[in-house]
Amino acid sequence: MSHFSYKNGxxxxxxxxLTEIARQFGSPTYVYSKAALVENFSAxxxxxxxxxxxxxxALVCYSVKSNSNIAVLDLLSKLGSGFDIVSGGELLRVIAAGGDPSKVIFSGVGKTHEEMKLxxxxxxxxxxxxxxxxxHRLNEVAGEMGKQAPVSLRVNPNVDAKTHPYISTGLKENKFGIAYDEALTAYxxxxxxxxIRVAGIDCHIGSQLLDDAPLLEALDRLIELVDRLTQEGIVLHHIDIGGGIGITYDKDKPVAIGDYLGRLFAKIDKWRLHQYKGKPIQVMFEPGRSIVGNAGLLLTEVEYLKHGAAKNFAxxxxxxxxxxxPAMYEAWHGVQPVVQRVGEQKTYDIVGPVCESGDWLARERSLAIEQGDLLAIMSAGAYGMTMSSNYNTRGRAAEVMVDGDQVHxxxxxxxxGExxxxxxxxx
Incomplete structure (x- = not known):
């Protein structure tokens, strides 16, 4: 996270x-780097x-569910991004942020009648x-409105993304998509x-992938299906390969975006030239975490240090x-003291005040800290604020965007009361 670094300790x-941000806005507060967002999208x-x-x-459609703040959406829209949404509310967010609906793709297994109309x-x-x-529901809704609905079928290629089971979406046992063996009939x-106007084909096999091999395997399966559809006179106009590229939380070494896309486009170009007879076909992506994950952190303050026989708690x-x-996936987030302190390090579990034993943010971290110190929970830009709640009647955190020496x-x-x-x- 090169846009978060120590200067003068x-x-x-x-x-x-971050001490100045805490002074102005308090904590907990989500802090995002505009430069990091621009850099990650530009990759x-x-x-x-x-x-x-x-x-x-080619069209990059940012996955809104990863971080849906309208300032983030506005910034990405101005950079030329499309958007991948999973609810009517997310569509309204995109529109409120100035995003172009004609660059929006609508995913999700449970779209309602009203969401389709919207x-x-x-x-x-x-x-x-x-x-x-x-x-069939979409066909009925579009008919009621006198429209044709452009569709891709999300095909489940039964490819193992080799990631956490809660964020794996491309296996037979997952709720997402249409089974590969049933896709031809569905088309x-x-x-x-x-x-209904058949427009493309889509898949998304999971999240936090460090290796692009499963993604390229899924692409091979999509290409096989597109060839079979073409033989039947069903010609597609785009392939959506989904998202899923991971970020560095700890010692993770995700594939470089440029390397992955280079291999993907080489495969598509070869197929397009020989099997698809050179027909133009748009390629779409749905990245989220890899754009915003390492562009944000959660700023928090140590209320108490509690030293016990078995554990120390911050x-x-x-x-x-x-x-x-962390509570949902046992996810690992780095923890850094905002002000570097010289002194004895002790091993702490970083926990919150919520009345649950599962309320922890990090475990067994060696830190030299005191009561009142500020900590930064790193790599928290994706699935932090969007998954937050008001449990224990706790107001959700503030969010700020840093642009150089300006804070918004x-x-x-x-x-x-709200x-x-x-x-x-x-x-």
């Missing part, structure tokens, strides 16, 4: 000390340009359909429906409701 976001955009001279043949009314780019039941059905003011990933509040902290403002007493 204090951890900074770009050019701003995809530049690789697409280098490998696909015509920019219209997306059709904004003329989104494509629906990633995940079941034949959804396909034939789609081609007969009057209010009790901080951030909790599992602020950062769910992009979401203020919630107050307790949390029960929608509730009413019995008469």
């Amino acid at each position: 204090a951890l900074c976001a770009e050019n701003v000390p 995809y955009a530049n690789a697409c340009r280098e490998n696909q001279r015509d920019a219209s043949t 997306a059709l009314s904004h003329d989104i780019l494509c629906f990633n359909v995940e079941s034949t039941a959804e396909l 034939r059905t789609a081609a007969t429906l009057p209010h 009790i901080v003011n951030a909790a599992m409701n602020d950062l769910m990933r 509040l992009i979401r203020r902290r919630e107050t307790p 949390l029960f403002a929608l509730e009413t007493l019995l008469p």
Whole structure:
């Protein structure tokens, strides 16, 4: 995380000390680096340009679920990003941020009637359909509106992403997508429906992949299916290979974006030339974590140090409701003191004040800290704020964006009164 570094003994976001951010905005607070976001998105955009001279043949669709703050969406939209959404609410966020609905793809296994109407009314780019039941509902909704719905079928290629089982999405036992063996039949059905326009094919096999081999294996399976569809006169206009490239949390060594896309485009170009008869076909990606994950951290303060016979605890003011990933996945996040302190290091579990034994952010970390010190929970830009909750009637954290030596509040902290403002007493 080169945009978070120590200067004069204090951890900074770009050019701003985190101590100053805590003074202005308190804690817990999510802190994002604009430069890191731009750099991470550009890794995809530049690789697409280098490998696909015509920019219209590739589209990066940022996965909104990873971090949906409208300031983040606005920034990425201005960089040319499309968006991958999984709810009607996310579509409204994209629109509020100035994003272009015609560059939006709508994924997810449980789209409602109202969500379909909303997306059709904004003329989104494509629906990633995940079941034949959804396909028929979408056909009915589009018919009610006098429209044709552009669709890709999300095909489950049964490829093992070799990642955490909770974030693996491409195996037979996962709820996502249409089974590979059933996909051809589903496409034939789609081609007969009057209010469906078959546009492409989609897959997404999982998240936090460090090796691109499973992704390229999934692409091979998609290409086989596209060839069979072409033989039947069903010609597709895009392939969506999904997202999933991981980031460095600890000692992880994810594949470089440019290397992965270079291999992927080489495979597609060879196929397009020989099997697809040179027809133009757009390639889409759905990255999320690899754009925003290492562009953010969670700033928190040590409330108490509790020394016991079996463990030492650093009790901080951030909790599992602020950062769910450790409690949900036993996910590893680096922990750094905001101000480097000279002194004896002790091993601490970093825990929050929520009334659950699962409320921990990090375990067994060697730190020289005192009560009142600030800590940075690193690599928290993805699936931090979007998965947060109000458990224990705790207001969600503030969010700020650092741009050089400027700090912008992009979401203020919630107050307790706001949390029960929608509730009413019995008469």
